[in-house]
Amino acid sequence: MNQYETVIVLTPLLSEEVAKEALAKYKAVLVDNGAEIVQEDNWGLRKLAYPIEKKSNGFFSLTEYKSSGELIAKLELELKRDERVLRFLTIRLDKHAIAYNEKKRSGAFNKKTKEVAA
Numbered sequence: 234m235n236q237y238e239t240v241i242v243l244t245p246l247l248s249e250e251v252a253k254e255a256l257a258k259y260k261a262v263l264v265d266n267g268a269e270i271v272q273e274d275n276w277g278l279r280k281l282a283y284p285i286e287k288k289s290n291g292f293f294s295l296t297e298y299k300s301s302g303e304l305i306a307k308l309e310l311e312l313k314r315d316e317r318v319l320r321f322l323t324i325r326l327d328k329h330a331i332a333y334n335e336k337k338r339s340g341a342f343n344k345k346t347k348e349v350a351a
Contacts, residue, residue, distance in 0.1 A: 237323070244286075262308055271334075275293075297326075
């Protein structure tokens with residue numbers, strides 16, 4: 234079982250509730266197929282680096298999970314079929330990225346900056 238990270242950008246024309254519904258749908262696809270959710274982080278409405286389909290904003294969400302490789306194909310097929318999704322990116326995390334994410338979640342980086350600032 235590998236660990237993956239998927240970033241999804243939804244169209245800004247959706248309301249906050251509809252965006253959360255869409256993200257819940259994709260979380261259900263993961264969980265129903267045996268994935269273990271490690272972390273979910275909704276970044277909310279953000280400005281895009283460049284316009285996509287004449288839109289300059291989008292709802293961003295990052296999900297980190299453990300699953301088999303076959304599930305990625307199912308998830309990406311669902312994402313491609315949904316008109317609400319502007320872009321998505323799924324990456325497999327190596328051991329260094331997993332360690333980095335665990336440190337970030339534990340707040341180890343914040344502790345170091347506080348000690349240096351003091």
